[in-house]
Amino acid sequence: MKVLLSLLLLVLLLFAASLLVGPAGLGVGDSLAALFRGEGDAVVLVMREIRLPRALLGAMVGAVLGLSGAAMQGYLRNPLAEPGIIGISSSSALGAVLALQTGAAAMFPLALPLSALSGAGIAVLLILALAGPRGGAMALILAGIAISALAGALTSLVLNLSSNPFAAMEIVFWMMGSLADRSMQHVWLAAPFMVAGSALLLAMGRPLDALTLGEDAAASMGVNLTRLRWQLVIGTALAVGASVAVAGAVGFVGLVVPHLVRPLMGARPSRVLPASMLGGACMVLAADVAVRIVAPDQDLKLGVLTALIGAPFFLHLIWRLRGAEA
Amino acid sequence: MWACAKVFDLTLVLALASAAPALAEAPGRVVSINLCTDQLAMMLAAPGQLVSVSDLASEPQSSSMVRQAAGYAVNHGQAEEVFLMHPDLVLAGSYTALATVDMLRRLGIPVVQVPPANSLAEAVEQVRIVGAALGQEERAEWFATRFETSIRAARIAGPRYSAAFYHPNGYTTGSGTLADEVMGLTGFDNIAATAGVTGGGVLPLERLVMAAPEVLVTSEPYPGASRAEEVLTHPALRAVQDNAGATLHTDADWVCGTPLIMRAINGMRRAHIRLDCKDPGNWNSKMCRLDAQ
Numbered sequence: 001m002k003v004l005l006s007l008l009l010l011v012l013l014l015f016a017a018s019l020l021v022g023p024a025g026l027g028v029g030d031s032l033a034a035l036f037r038g039e040g041d042a043v044v045l046v047m048r049e050i051r052l053p054r055a056l057l058g059a060m061v062g063a064v065l066g067l068s069g070a071a072m073q074g075y076l077r078n079p080l081a082e083p084g085i086i087g088i089s090s091s092s093a094l095g096a097v098l099a100l101q102t103g104a105a106a107m108f109p110l111a112l113p114l115s116a117l118s119g120a121g122i123a124v125l126l127i128l129a130l131a132g133p134r135g136g137a138m139a140l141i142l143a144g145i146a147i148s149a150l151a152g153a154l155t156s157l158v159l160n161l162s163s164n165p166f167a168a169m170e171i172v173f174w175m176m177g178s179l180a181d182r183s184m185q186h187v188w189l190a191a192p193f194m195v196a197g198s199a200l201l202l203a204m205g206r207p208l209d210a211l212t213l214g215e216d217a218a219a220s221m222g223v224n225l226t227r228l229r230w231q232l233v234i235g236t237a238l239a240v241g242a243s244v245a246v247a248g249a250v251g252f253v254g255l256v257v258p259h260l261v262r263p264l265m266g267a268r269p270s271r272v273l274p275a276s277m278l279g280g281a282c283m284v285l286a287a288d289v290a291v292r293i294v295a296p297d298q299d300l301k302l303g304v305l306t307a308l309i310g311a312p313f314f315l316h317l318i319w320r321l322r323g324a325e326a
Numbered sequence: 327m328w329a330c331a332k333v334f335d336l337t338l339v340l341a342l343a344s345a346a347p348a349l350a351e352a353p354g355r356v357v358s359i360n361l362c363t364d365q366l367a368m369m370l371a372a373p374g375q376l377v378s379v380s381d382l383a384s385e386p387q388s389s390s391m392v393r394q395a396a397g398y399a400v401n402h403g404q405a406e407e408v409f410l411m412h413p414d415l416v417l418a419g420s421y422t423a424l425a426t427v428d429m430l431r432r433l434g435i436p437v438v439q440v441p442p443a444n445s446l447a448e449a450v451e452q453v454r455i456v457g458a459a460l461g462q463e464e465r466a467e468w469f470a471t472r473f474e475t476s477i478r479a480a481r482i483a484g485p486r487y488s489a490a491f492y493h494p495n496g497y498t499t500g501s502g503t504l505a506d507e508v509m510g511l512t513g514f515d516n517i518a519a520t521a522g523v524t525g526g527g528v529l530p531l532e533r534l535v536m537a538a539p540e541v542l543v544t545s546e547p548y549p550g551a552s553r554a555e556e557v558l559t560h561p562a563l564r565a566v567q568d569n570a571g572a573t574l575h576t577d578a579d580w581v582c583g584t585p586l587i588m589r590a591i592n593g594m595r596r597a598h599i600r601l602d603c604k605d606p607g608n609w610n611s612k613m614c615r616l617d618a619q
Binding site for chain 2: 146167
């Protein structure tokens with residue numbers, strides 16, 4: 001409980017930092033006055049229309065990525081499972097790009113998150129089918145690489161064929177993710193799906209605890225494995241799909257965060273899930289503050305920072321697994 | 327104070343200038359593979375001298391001379407297709423299609439590369455450069471002189487307003503550019519140049535909001551969706567537009583440093599007049615009464 005409270009405090013601190021850091025270089029007092037009391041025209045605009053949605057999305061995207069990483073690791077009992085690495089993010093990016101380029105998203109705004117979460121859902125189903133219920137690390141990663149590469153190639157193809165000259169330059173955004181210049185519309189578009197997805201994933205805690213004892217033991221304890229599987233598929237699709245639709249594919253959050261919180265919370269999934277949610281929010285908020293400090297006038301992609309932290313961590317995990325398997 | 331000089335009408339000039347004879351040493355078959363040299367070549371070449379222009383010349387989003395371009399064969403800047411047109415001269419930009427230019431030179435075809443104009447003086451100079459390459463010095467001189475006169479006549483000395491360019495991805499144009507000089511000429515202070523942007527660069531939306539420009543010059547979205555252009559519909563940018571006195575769209579007339587830039591200059595002049603006319607003290611001036619009609 002104490003850990004959860006401190007993580008929550010950290011989220012709030014980083015949320016405040018995200019509101020107060022930006023290229024406009026506003027004073028703390030002015031910013032807060034504008035945010036809460038609506039004083040000062042231009043500052044209100046900056047705070048309420050530019051920084052608030054950015055900070056909210058940072059927390060939301062991080063939370064769902066951390067949570068879905070923890071849920072997938074718990075369900076697959078595999079420390080390498082993560083939406084980015086196994087191709088779920090890139091598949092939902094493909095869904096989002098299809099909705100945008102076919103014009104569906106322009107006619108019907110909900111088409112964007114719906115298409116993205118369909119992409120994510122299809123990828124989760126494929127992964128589960130390819131890697132099997134007890135999928136070993138190798139099968140999981142190989143299936144993930146294949147799906148990731150295919151979805152990435154199709155995304156690039158769609159963007160290259162677009163009649164819009166800017167579309168082709170957006171491949172980087174869909175692969176790396178960014179929160180620059182998002183608005184409250186994006187927050188409202190993504191929030192309902194993220195809340196529903198998170199609720200499904202958080203409810204997996206107890207069944208996942210039972211699953212650590214093995215599938216037979218879990219089944220004998222009354223866990224409905226089919227139901228659990230669908231809970232994971234739908235929950236991840238909703239959460240990751242909505243997150244990618246508005247912020248692109250931010251990698252490695254779901255991989256790193258559960259491993260960081262496990263030493264603090266113990267290995268039980270029911271405890272790791274909420275802590276990963278808060279930890280994920282911290283990681284993305286911190287990364288988004290950092291991109292604005294490192295390169296205030298450029299749209300440095302969020303995924304660049306998370307990958308700089310995440311990729312070495314991933315290598316370290318593989319190294320440890322190699323030792324365990326040998 | 328009104329700078330109400332008559333600025334020359336380009337279509338009229340094009341019609342007047344179509345009859346000068348080509349000189350003896352002028353290249354007989356000219357191919358242009360760059361949008362901006364396309365424009366200059368179409369203005370300056372003698373009838374039949376220009377064989378082909380680039381595909382961009384017939385795209386309304388980037389070309390101001392779509393109608394004229396329809397009279398020429400289209401090329402895509404590929405060495406092979408250009409070579410098969412048997413040109414005596416190829417006009418190219420200095421930064422694009424470098425591989426094509428190298429290949430054409432190896433094949434023995436003379437290529438004249440025209441750098442992009444970063445100032446109005448350079449734009450005038452390029453009329454002369456392309457005119458010389460085409461062997462149409464006399465006509466080029468006539469165009470260049472008229473161009474210079476129009477630029478001088480377009481200067482607005484009245485009150486200065488703040489303005490900013492804002493394009494997809496928050497891209498803006500700062501000091502040392504043709505667009506910045508157009509702003510300065512027509513009585514505007516470029517916010518991006520004040521903020522220290524040199525050449526092209528990114529101006530974060532927050533900083534644009536804080537600078538609150540009186541005129542916003544933005545671009546028309548292309549067909550098809552892109553995240554880069556989403557920033558142009560951001561609620562904060564809409565609020566900036568609502569507070570600004572005028573919003574202009576940069577279109578094809580802004581792309582090249584050719585005499586066609588006069589159309590962009592005239593657009594900025596009109597925006598300046600509109601802002602002047604918001605001041606009740608100017609309501610009775612002739613210019614504002616004309617503008618209100």
